[in-house]
Amino acid sequence: MTPWLWLAAKIGFAFAYLVGAVPVLIMMERRISAFIQGRQGPNRVGPMGSLQPLADIIKFLTKEFVVPLRADRWLFVLSPLLVFVPPMLGFAVVPFGNQYGDELLQIANLDIGVLFSMSVLSLGVYGITLGGWASNNKYSLLGSLRASAQLISYELSLGLTILLAVMIAGTVDPVRIVQWQIEHGWNLFGGGSLWRLPLGLMGGLLMFICALAENNRLPFDLAECEAELVGGYHTEYSSMSFAMFFMGEYIAMVVMSGLITTLYLGGWHFPGITDPTDHSWVGALLSIGVFTAKVYVLLFTYVWVRWTLPRFKYNQLMDLGWKVFLPIALFNLAAMAIVGVILEG
Amino acid sequence: MESMESTYRSPETPRGAGVGLRLRSWLARLSIRVYLPSIAAGLAKTMEWMVRPKATLEYPEVQRVSRKGYRGEHRLKKDDQGRPNCVACFMCATACPAECIEIVAMPAPWPDRDKVPVSFRIDMLKCIYCGMCEEACPCDAIELTPTYTRVATSRDEKVYDLVKLLSN
Numbered sequence: 472m473t474p475w476l477w478l479a480a481k482i483g484f485a486f487a488y489l490v491g492a493v494p495v496l497i498m499m500e501r502r503i504s505a506f507i508q509g510r511q512g513p514n515r516v517g518p519m520g521s522l523q524p525l526a527d528i529i530k531f532l533t534k535e536f537v538v539p540l541r542a543d544r545w546l547f548v549l550s551p552l553l554v555f556v557p558p559m560l561g562f563a564v565v566p567f568g569n570q571y572g573d574e575l576l577q578i579a580n581l582d583i584g585v586l587f588s589m590s591v592l593s594l595g596v597y598g599i600t601l602g603g604w605a606s607n608n609k610y611s612l613l614g615s616l617r618a619s620a621q622l623i624s625y626e627l628s629l630g631l632t633i634l635l636a637v638m639i640a641g642t643v644d645p646v647r648i649v650q651w652q653i654e655h656g657w658n659l660f661g662g663g664s665l666w667r668l669p670l671g672l673m674g675g676l677l678m679f680i681c682a683l684a685e686n687n688r689l690p691f692d693l694a695e696c697e698a699e700l701v702g703g704y705h706t707e708y709s710s711m712s713f714a715m716f717f718m719g720e721y722i723a724m725v726v727m728s729g730l731i732t733t734l735y736l737g738g739w740h741f742p743g744i745t746d747p748t749d750h751s752w753v754g755a756l757l758s759i760g761v762f763t764a765k766v767y768v769l770l771f772t773y774v775w776v777r778w779t780l781p782r783f784k785y786n787q788l789m790d791l792g793w794k795v796f797l798p799i800a801l802f803n804l805a806a807m808a809i810v811g812v813i814l815e816g
Numbered sequence: 817m818e819s820m821e822s823t824y825r826s827p828e829t830p831r832g833a834g835v836g837l838r839l840r841s842w843l844a845r846l847s848i849r850v851y852l853p854s855i856a857a858g859l860a861k862t863m864e865w866m867v868r869p870k871a872t873l874e875y876p877e878v879q880r881v882s883r884k885g886y887r888g889e890h891r892l893k894k895d896d897q898g899r900p901n902c903v904a905c906f907m908c909a910t911a912c913p914a915e916c917i918e919i920v921a922m923p924a925p926w927p928d929r930d931k932v933p934v935s936f937r938i939d940m941l942k943c944i945y946c947g948m949c950e951e952a953c954p955c956d957a958i959e960l961t962p963t964y965t966r967v968a969t970s971r972d973e974k975v976y977d978l979v980k981l982l983s984n
Contacts, residue, residue, distance in 0.1 A: 506866040507865050509871055512868060775862065778862060779855075779861075779862040780858060
């Protein structure tokens with residue numbers, strides 16, 4: 472096949488992978504929350520309730536799209552798309568599988584892939600901020616202000632933890648980071664060195680917590696709040712534009728899990744299941760399967776944490792971000808630099 | 817962190833404690849400050865709930881089995897010859913605190929009793945299912961069954977007559 476066809480095929484696969492994850496996640500969210508609360512959850516629509524998301528989509532599609540009076544119409548329509556698209560761009564650099572022949576299972580093989588995903592993922596906040604601002608509603612505006620403040624405070628720690636993985640592996644190319652982990656061991660466990668073990672564990676945990684905050688998930692879902700904000704940044708949104716916000720959030724979760732998998736959990740490789748030298752279609756499918764399994768374990772944890780922990784207050788959130796996570800992340804980075812020099816020298 | 821500290825009071829080390837107690841107390845304070853042990857405990861608890869049997873039933877398919885002595889709908893019992901046990905003594909109607917039982921009596925065609933009910937109506941919407949009628953009955957004729965799901969589309973349907981109560 473020509474390179475262009477390959478690219479189109481990979482983009483199509485990634486699109487289907489991300490959008491297809493949304494109904495799965497909706498189902499996971501509803502059933503797991505039910506199980507944790509001792510209920511059954513939705514299990515009537517289709518086998519085991521598997522068609523429930525379809526019913527949800529039909530409900531969204533048949534509702535009226537309302538633009539509030541004196542809202543900024545253009546931005547109001549645009550902002551759900553701004554939430555929906557950037558996470559998808561972030562997936563472009565995530566290697567979701569091993570090679571098939573000479574073709575890397577990654578859409579864009581950028582040398583600075585990790586930096587690209589960092590910058591693109593932080594674009595998602597513009598959609599949230601503009602959405603709340605364009606609604607011409609003070610509660611929406613307050614919600615989006617909270618979201619942006621939260622994202623700024625956690626982005627910093629997230630970036631530092633991403634840098635930790637980059638420092639351990641010694642490269643910013645996601646494919647080479649995965650390669651390094653195949654050779655040395657997961658970055659979560661310090662990449663095979665006992666010296667780096669505590670740093671890797673700390674970094675991985677911190678990255679997951681910051682990812683929760685970055686994706687506006689509980690216990691950090693301050694941007695959505697029925698008690699003080701009526702709804703949050705999406706108070707005024709209805710029908711498909713609300714569904715867009717909703718799907719964008721879930722897709723961001725999948726992409727973030729993919730990134731954590733790549734940076735800390737060894738990417739598409741699992742010893743004994745995948746073989747890095749196997750470039751046949753069987754090996755490619757196996758590696759995609761392993762990647763998917765790791766991503767879904769993380770997504771399960773997202774949902775699990777959401778239905779376990781109560782949310783933080785706003786001041787607690789800020790305290791945690793600036794006074795706890797940032798110093799720990801900085802300390803981690805400094806310690807990693809020292810350990811790196813000791814190990815090298 | 818001020819607000820967090822005020823929410824969770826750290827356990828204090830007793831005065832003059834030994835090294836072991838001091839260490840344990842310090843560890844307890846640390847685990848509260850770090851949150852992670854409590855978060856792990858919470859996650860373990862929710863995982864336990866995820867795998868344990870559910871508290872709810874799949875209602876139309878699986879129905880709750882009423883406990884012994886459950887007070888549901890009424891029924892009038894019959895003897896071995898198919899005659900109602902009721903002798904229209906009005907004890908149940910008198911005992912009823914909701915006054916939902918309405919009996920009309922007539923002389924009995926059989927020699928072993930004086931009266932039989934010609935009409936026996938219970939307004940199920942007025943009934944409070946207290947079981948006083950059952951206790952008052954001298955002939956063991958009226959009884960509360962475990963049935964609790966009976967649908968009606970009008971108020972009149974919920975006034976049960978003699979035929980319905982005998983067949984209940």
